[in-house]
Amino acid sequence: MLFNSFEFFIFLPVVFCLYWFVFKRSIKAQNVLLLIASYVFYGWWDWRFLSLILFSTLVDYAVGLKLGASEKKGVRKGLLVISLLVNLGLLGVFKYYNFFVESWIDAWGAVGIPMNATTLNIILPVGISFYTFQTLSYSIDVYRNKLQPTRNFIAFAAFVSFFPQLVAGPIERASNLLPQFFKDRSFTYDQGVTGMRMILYGLFKKVVIADNCAPYVDDIFLNYSEYSSPVLVLGAVLFAVQIYGDFSGYSDIAIGTARLFGFNLMTNFRYPYFSRNIGEFWRRWHISLSTWFRDYLYIPLGGSRGNTYQQLRNVLIIFVVSGFWHGANWTFIAWGGLHALFFIPLLFFGRNRKYLNAVAEDRIFPHFKEALAILGTFAMVTFAWIFFRADSITHAFDYIRSIVISEDYTSLSTKTTYLINIKPLFLLLIFFMIIEWFSREREQFVGQFLQQRSVLRYAMYFVLMLFIILSFNNEATSFIYFQF
Known part of the structure; x- marks a missing residue:
């Protein structure tokens, strides 16, 4: 169901x-x-x-x-x-x-x-x-x-x-x-409110954000040879947004539903795309899995203790196994291996635990260096997502090769002009990013500003519900992580 x-x-x-x-x-x-x-x-x-x-x-x-x-x-x-x-x-x-x-x-x-x-x-x-x-x-x-x-x-x-x-x-x-x-x-009122709020935002992430990104992602990855570099980069970015909206949306609905029955489940996502390095990303993405591997595999192997070779071995094992957990395909192993390569330099230079707080804490905007770090981390994560989304290793390398050697770096599409219709989705994604940014220091999506202003808060609920209703299809689409 x-x-x-x-x-x-x-x-x-x-x-x-x-x-x-x-x-x-x-x-x-x-x-x-x-x-x-x-x-x-x-x-x-x-x-x-x-x-x-x-x-x-x-x-x-x-x-x-x-x-x-x-x-x-x-x-x-x-x-x-x-x-x-x-x-x-x-x-x-x-x-x-x-x-x-x-x-x-x-x-x-x-x-x-x-x-x-x-x-x-x-x-x-x-x-x-x-x-x-x-x-x-x-x-x-x-x-x-x-x-x-x-x-x-x-x-x-x-x-x-x-x-x-x-x-x-x-x-x-x-x-x-x-x-x-x-x-x-x-059952308490606060428990019911927080549960319904998380269900609402989870449905918004899935039905409005992820499901509206999906058709573009599917088309671009299927017909990658017929599109130019900007479109292929766009496809990778949209998949990054899709998988986050899809999976974190499921987690939000699950946690909110559990609260309606008096249960508290662990937080599974903490705004991972605002991470400043890969170490922080993995403290914020699929937390229940990353901490499971940490406690039941990484630490028993020796963790960060031991010599350089042992640390390298442990990091490589944990990321490759994490990739393999996702599916029986070399693409997932490559995805995990890439994240290991991204993480190892942080471990060696002692920077893997550098960022333990939210970015731009108690500030509206990040510093310039923080913004660059966020963009750089997102670029690395998105690059790895290409392997995760591709049907095969060959598909992934061909997709990347098409980005690099494209003859047309200016036009949005070399096949059709239908991607012009993506502009409303861009506006929707900007709205989504604003919500995420102003929620980054909290467990739930309603920031401190809206928490203290009931009229604006209920207006936000109404807008999210309206988007969900308008985006709903008669046939519900499955969640990406059901295949894992």
Whole structure:
């Protein structure tokens, strides 16, 4: 079920009313309702894959209980290995099997040895990368004695399948989300307002910003050989905007929806395109994934400790694995590798932790050097996005080559003049950037100025709702990160 679908606009109020008006007096009943609602939400796409969530839930629930009952180091390690093998095994089969087989065939074919192998016609289950990492966090934290195993299967199953963040995050840690299923939950006005505000802004990012960028991005990347450099650069920039609006929009809706049910999810984006270097960008982009890899992979490898070679190895591993997590394609590995190359100089010169506050803090405008740093970082990120968006490595390099060797650097299009119609989108993007800029020091999009002026604040709500209604299609478009 999509957040931007009519089905969800019916589903959410029904579950909300049952949750707060029918089952309000019983936490157990509320958890049962959330579990059922989450399975309906996920099963709306394809009910057959509910068995995968249930299987993963049963394995990690049992592993957690066994870990809590044993103090023998060897037994505990064996149990953790079982959890890793099951969860990563499911991920490997459904997401990476064909990739490895095809890469094996291509590698032998490159040296003139033909190989025959069988690939499977596998449908990738929506959100499998997200909920497998979430259940893994539980097993790892119990193994590390950072979390006590739960015996309440309903609460644990609801934690694994919690519908607001089930298919595209944020990837919650068990230590943060699971205890919330055991606490009394009450609905407050402020909680409802913040939740609805985040849902509104998330829908605006997705339906108005991302979905209006998508047709231009699709056309430019598909027909890149027929467009000039300015258009190709425009396509890359619009994709940067599209993927941010699409993914951060989903996260905002997820966090806002969770708040309507009394749950607090972690912030997943903090205005990443106002970052002044790549280190800051990764502290602001897909925070739940970057911190997951930091805590469960980077630090165990040694982190920033050790000699230069070890630091280089750890950074390269974390970024390549992060890229590979996104999909079974060399384009994602190249994307991760590029970010590693961008990050390594910062690490060596001790500048990776330089910017920990918001840019232009307590000021309206950034300094000239800050503005240049933001533009430079955005240019690097956008360049890497070309590999992320391309269908293949060849496609990415051809796209970049077309930018560099274009014979026409002045005209907007060498094929058609329809891109003139993009001017209204430019105005919309400027409006979006202004909202983002004046919100950069806050968790939510309403800045301090509007927070203190109710008339302007409600006018902003009205404008956003009007844009959403005007941009809504009868057929809801999927979110980009559903494929991961």
